[in-house]
Amino acid sequence: MELIVLGAAAGGGLPQWNCAGGQSSQVWNKTRLPQSQASVAIGNERTGYVIINASPDLRQQILQTPQLHPKPNHPDGVRNTPIAAVIVTNADVDNVAGLLNLREKQRFSIYGPTKVLEILQENSIFAVLDPEFVTQRPLETTETISPIPGVEIELFTVAGKAPLYLEDSLGIQSGDLGFTSGIEIRTAASKTLVISSCAQIDQKLRERIETADHLLFDGTVFEDDEMPQLGLGEKTGRRMGHLPISGTDGPIVQLAHCNLKTKRFFHINNSNPIWDEQSLAHRTIRDAGWDICHDGLVFEI
Amino acid sequence: MELIVLGAAAGGGLPQWNCAGGQSSQVWNKTRLPQSQASVAIGNERTGYVIINASPDLRQQILQTPQLHPKPNHPDGVRNTPIAAVIVTNADVDNVAGLLNLREKQRFSIYGPTKVLEILQENSIFAVLDPEFVTQRPLETTETISPIPGVEIELFTVAGKAPLYLEDSLGIQSGDLGFTSGIEIRTAASKTLVISSCAQIDQKLRERIETADHLLFDGTVFEDDEMPQLGLGEKTGRRMGHLPISGTDGPIVQLAHCNLKTKRFFHINNSNPIWDEQSLAHRTIRDAGWDICHDGLVFEI
Secondary structure, three states, X not given: OEEEEEEOEOOOOEOOOOEOOHHHHHHHOOOOOOEOEOEEEEEEOOOEEEEEOOOOOHHHHHXXXXXXXXXXXXXXXXXXXXXEEEEOOOOOHXXXXXXXXXXXXXXXXXXXXXXXXXXXXXXHHHHHOOOOOEEEEEOOOOOEEXXXXXXXXXXXXXXXXXXXXXXXXXXXXXXXXXXXXXXXXXXXXXXXXEEOOOOOOOHXXXXXXXXXXXXXXXXXXXXXXXXXXXXXXXXXXXXXXXXXXXXXXXXXXXOOOOOOOEEEEEOEOOOOHHHOOOOHHHHHHHHOOOEEOOOOOEEEO | OEEEEEEOEOOOOEOOOOEOOHHHHHHHOOOOOOEOEOEEEEEEOOOEEEEEOOOOOHHHHHHHOHHHOOOOOOOOOOEOOOEEEEEOOOOXXXXXXXXXXXXXXXXXEEEEOHHHHHHHHHOHHHHHOOOOOEEEEEOOOOOXXXXXXXXXXXXXXXXXXXXXHHHXXXXXXXXXXXXXEEEEEEOOOOEEEEEOOOOOOOHHHHHHHHOXXXXXXXXXXXXXXXXXXXXXXXXXXXXXXXXXOOOOOOHHHHOOOOOOOEEEEEOEOOOOHHHOOOOHHHHHHHHOOOEEOOOOOEEEO
């Protein structure tokens, strides 16, 4: 069973469409490879794949990933896909917009918290996913599913915040529970956690991470105020529902004692200096036993 | 003033994510270049650009198009864009989903028919486009706007159909008016028409085309039933609101007398044999004075 990082960058990607600063500028200058928005695929050729979060870059991510291409001589005919299911962990544009690419009367399942599926129902544009072909199944926290053989997936609540576009109507602030979820993936060989948004590492989350083999963790910002510092916006990491990597309440300090096989940052913002292997921030995370994800990274789980 | 073809393919693109048949298979095999979903940009470095239709591939299209990159040393700071406006001609996913890529508190204007803007309002996901920065302006047919200096743009009604995801609720069938629009672009040098969906060439449309210099015209299918013939789906071109190129009521016959400087097919489906320069269909359109668009094509208007 393999895990494929389809996209390693936070919302907006690297480069961000309207940003000529920092590391985005290096991509515009072609001195750095672009990175697409956070998503992973899990599975293998025999079982098919589960996509965790449908980023706005999903069509491009499928093009870049031979494992996700449709196959010639398939029993279903020329129209087929190895994508068996998509799990959406929250309703942010970053995690659901890619569903709009999966139209064309193709059978697959969408799993997500009831709240998230309700938002999809309320937005008529998602009706392009014809319910005759695309089944939406509620997946609540603590529930375990097996959307492909040999993989158990459990959704768990992580401290986070409401989707940006619903903040005004819902009035939910950073740190509130219930809108952000992590994913636990269990195979015969290992336990992997994918946590792309996390506003707080509490005792329960720490205990879950202690027993895992592989971790992909929210690496949005290295320092809480790096975006304002770089002139890239006013918001801090915490305001966006993300713990800064370097904070005393952040993952380096809080998860230092966790002895996993791999710990990688994921969902990395274009402002985050850990993208740069020459940076002090990158050396800091490497010295602490962490690595970063990048588009196309594949590892066995 | 230039026109840049950001994407030349019809909805789904070439290849289509779940299609291993026909010309899609050649892209998966890397024997054909991919083509993204239909969109054009108009403008120049001095005036900025207007995007006509925000395809789901818009982030990738911006990456591929140096003219649309943000600029270093811009008076607005590191966050800037040459994109001044986006015009959406209908509410199909193909034409509006890309708006979700244009978040991040960047000033620009969206123009579109009131019906289309209402659909954006009803879909809360589009609230990521903060109204403090993104202005939505109704653009009705026969109205003329000048979103960038030196360019006049007029929207006109074309025979078409309702967006697929609203067909059930609205009960609107192919051929109904009011949901599909063409774009007339006038500069000091020329008049250009961009018509990506057209279910019928009537006298009014023919007269408009007769007086144009450049035409980008709905090239979705060459033959009405080519998709069923190739096993790529049940729908005919007409059922999807598109005239077949080769029909006696299609553009080759109906526009044969129009003496434009350039006539190009645009919004070309992955099933359409005109993509293949060796095909009889391609020779047919060339012999009739037409060419095809491809991603990255630029011409002076």
